[in-house]
Amino acid sequence: xxxxxxxxxxxxxxxxxxxxxxxxxxxxxxxxxxxxxxxxxxxxxxxxxxxxxxxxxxxxxxxxxxxxxxxxxxxxxxxxxxxxxxxxxxxxxxxxxxxxxxxxxxxxxxxxxxxxxxxxxxxxxxxxxxxxxxxxxxxxxxxxxxxxxxxxxxxxxxxxxxxxxxxxxxxxxxxxxxxxxxxxxxxxxxxxxxxxxxxxxxxxxxxxxxxxxxxxxxxxxxxxxxxxxxxxxxxxxxxxxxxxxxxxxxxxxxxxxxxxxxxxxxxxxxxxxxxxxxxxxxxxxxxx
Amino acid sequence: xxxxxxxxxxxxxxxxxxxxxxxxxxxxxxxxxxxxxxxxxxxxxxxxxxxxxxxxxxxxxxxxxxxxxxxxxxxxxxxxxxxxxxxxxxxxxxxxxxxxxxxxxxxxxxxxxxxxxxxxxxxxxxxxxxxxxxxxxxxxxxxxxxxxxxxxxxxxxxxxxxxxxxxxxxxxxxxxxxxxxxxxxxxxxxxxxxxxxxxxxxxxxxxxxxxxxxxxxxxxxxxxxxxxxxxxxxxxxxxxxxxxxxxxxxxxxxxxxxxxxxxxxxxxxxxxxxxxxxxxxxxxxxxxxxxxxxxxxxxxxxxxxxxxxxxxxxxxxxxxxxxxxxxxxxxxxxxxxxxxxxxxxxxxxxxxxxxxxxxxx
Numbered sequence: 001x002x003x004x005x006x007x008x009x010x011x012x013x014x015x016x017x018x019x020x021x022x023x024x025x026x027x028x029x030x031x032x033x034x035x036x037x038x039x040x041x042x043x044x045x046x047x048x049x050x051x052x053x054x055x056x057x058x059x060x061x062x063x064x065x066x067x068x069x070x071x072x073x074x075x076x077x078x079x080x081x082x083x084x085x086x087x088x089x090x091x092x093x094x095x096x097x098x099x100x101x102x103x104x105x106x107x108x109x110x111x112x113x114x115x116x117x118x119x120x121x122x123x124x125x126x127x128x129x130x131x132x133x134x135x136x137x138x139x140x141x142x143x144x145x146x147x148x149x150x151x152x153x154x155x156x157x158x159x160x161x162x163x164x165x166x167x168x169x170x171x172x173x174x175x176x177x178x179x180x181x182x183x184x185x186x187x188x189x190x191x192x193x194x195x196x197x198x199x200x201x202x203x204x205x206x207x208x209x210x211x212x213x214x215x216x217x218x219x220x221x222x223x224x225x226x227x228x229x230x231x232x233x234x235x236x237x238x239x240x241x242x243x244x245x246x247x248x249x250x251x252x253x254x255x256x257x258x259x260x261x262x263x264x265x266x267x268x269x270x271x272x273x274x275x276x277x278x279x280x281x282x283x284x285x286x287x288x
Numbered sequence: 289x290x291x292x293x294x295x296x297x298x299x300x301x302x303x304x305x306x307x308x309x310x311x312x313x314x315x316x317x318x319x320x321x322x323x324x325x326x327x328x329x330x331x332x333x334x335x336x337x338x339x340x341x342x343x344x345x346x347x348x349x350x351x352x353x354x355x356x357x358x359x360x361x362x363x364x365x366x367x368x369x370x371x372x373x374x375x376x377x378x379x380x381x382x383x384x385x386x387x388x389x390x391x392x393x394x395x396x397x398x399x400x401x402x403x404x405x406x407x408x409x410x411x412x413x414x415x416x417x418x419x420x421x422x423x424x425x426x427x428x429x430x431x432x433x434x435x436x437x438x439x440x441x442x443x444x445x446x447x448x449x450x451x452x453x454x455x456x457x458x459x460x461x462x463x464x465x466x467x468x469x470x471x472x473x474x475x476x477x478x479x480x481x482x483x484x485x486x487x488x489x490x491x492x493x494x495x496x497x498x499x500x501x502x503x504x505x506x507x508x509x510x511x512x513x514x515x516x517x518x519x520x521x522x523x524x525x526x527x528x529x530x531x532x533x534x535x536x537x538x539x540x541x542x543x544x545x546x547x548x549x550x551x552x553x554x555x556x557x558x559x560x561x562x563x564x565x566x567x568x569x570x571x572x573x574x575x576x577x578x579x580x581x582x583x584x585x586x587x588x589x590x591x592x593x594x595x596x597x598x599x600x601x602x603x604x605x606x607x608x609x610x611x612x613x614x615x616x617x618x619x620x621x622x623x624x625x626x627x628x629x630x631x632x633x634x635x636x637x638x639x640x641x642x643x644x645x646x647x648x649x
Contacts, residue, residue: 177371180376182340183367186365187438188361198375204377
């Protein structure tokens with residue numbers, strides 16, 4: 001009896017410690033984000049206070065109001081930036097997914113010459129830091145006249161995302177047994193129908209997660225966008241953050257407000273697609 | 289229903305030949321089992337019939353059409369895969385009706401066909417589940433249901449039972465046989481399990497290294513194996529083979545033991561042979577010896593016994609080779625006990641030691 005009680009206490013203590021550890025880790029991850037959200041509602045004086053004010057004294061929407069206000073009142077073209085970001089991210093994601101699906105499927109299903117080499121080359125291209133390409137890109141884009149356009153940035157993001165989407169989607173198609181497509185072909189499908197009616201739906205969750213990754217990469221990218229865009233016609237939201245810096249001051253409150261606006265769509269998207277992220281669709285069709 | 293003909297069918301992957309000129313005629317409504325060890329080309333042959341693999345040479349005829357270059361969907365056949373290959377994102381009902389939907393059949397028509405197939409295979413209560421929520425046996429039945437819904441001319445089975453446990457396998461074996469009796473379609477069935485082959489087949493095709501070794505009814509291949517490969521592959525336990533040399537109408541084994549040649553066989557002295565006898569044809573005296581005039585006797589010490597209920601399998605050593613013998617109406621036998629065994633010579637086989645060919649045939 002005694003040992004059973006002891007065991008129970010020990011188990012409970014372990015569980016508490018476990019939750020405590022998780023809480024601490026999650027806090028570390030979440031606090032910067034929460035701090036940004038909090039600061040977007042606080043007066044600048046409280047943001048800059050030393051020592052920091054942890055509990056907010058007064059909350060207001062002043063930074064948001066100013067941001068959407070006229071140019072003289074600290075306003076910036078938020079909606080234009082938002083639209084630019086949306087157009088560029090969605091277009092580049094769709095293209096990266098299409099290319100990624102075609103490439104990933106080819107890598108997963110077919111054998112062809114230099115397949116291994118090509119795959120390694122694709123992955124190696126990920127090892128080049130994007131910033132290192134900013135000067136060459138700047139020069140080429142400047143000469144070809146696609147600098148400061150949606151098209152230019154879309155091109156860059158597609159190039160950045162394609163190796164990654166190919167790699168991810170290749171992995172997901174590998175998990176789909178090839179017998180599924182064969183069964184579909186015997187059931188009367190063409191090769192194309194077998195892909196769209198069977199293999200694609202089964203790998204859908206993986207393709208969705210590749211899509212999220214590609215979208216977030218484009219949505220959050222700053223380094224290249226800051227070089228390749230300069231006017232409101234093409235600046236994206238991360239670049240827009242710079243509008244809050246001037247020669248002598250930094251408008252932290254405004255920056256945080258814009259950052260919150262940036263986070264919201266990304267969060268929404270993740271929530272919408274998250275049920276696809278939970279794998280499990282591929283299991284059960286074959287022996288298990 | 290359709291007949292299937294394979295005419296000198298060859299499959300090569302680059303320089304590597306997998307199937308070397310297979311010829312086979314399968315009659316309408318016949319149940320043919322391709323059997324052989326892994327890598328013998330049986331699955332590749334089946335996949336070529338299905339259209340999932342290109343053929344390198346030869347012709348495949350289904351009905352009266354040469355289908356060499358037709359895609360699978362135009363061959364009017366159905367296939368049950370080893371891993372079932374059910375569509376995991378569809379319910380059982382959608383899985384069963386998929387082919388009809390692709391063929392643009394009307395919904396009432398699809399429903400009728402699906403309900404009928406579900407009825408035959410007792411899948412009705414499972415129709416709205418997804419494959420992930422089914423047991424192995426249920427998935428197997430759905431895979432078969434998907435095949436029969438189409439009413440194909442030919443059924444192809446690729447090791448459909450190898451993922452099931454022993455008990456379920458026996459059950460499904462019976463169901464497949466019943467299904468064949470009911471729908472009467474031509475069936476080509478691939479397995480590496482000789483018991484499945486024996487129990488299901490109208491005709492067995494035994495393959496090795498991309499060649500057909502023997503074709504025949506289960507009893508033909510069991511009773512008249514063309515070589516030692518078939519003799520040891522078909523039948524459980526495998527046929528006992530004893531090395532020896534022919535001397536004056538007798539086989540002289542390594543330790544000098546002599547066994548007369550089976551009746552009607554005349555083999556030149558000095559030829560090295562293998563004497564083949566199944567466990568059913570070598571039995572201890574006093575335990576229902578098979579009635580034959582051609583009986584030879586040998587004494588052997590039993591090393592191990594495997595009681596199976598109605599019979600006991602006895603392991604004994606003869607001329608340095610382990611032999612399995614059957615004891616009907618068994619009594620307890622202790623290891624080390626020497627018993628006198630009767631060998632039914634007319635059921636025995638003599639194989640050439642070099643080529644392995646049956647000298648009787």
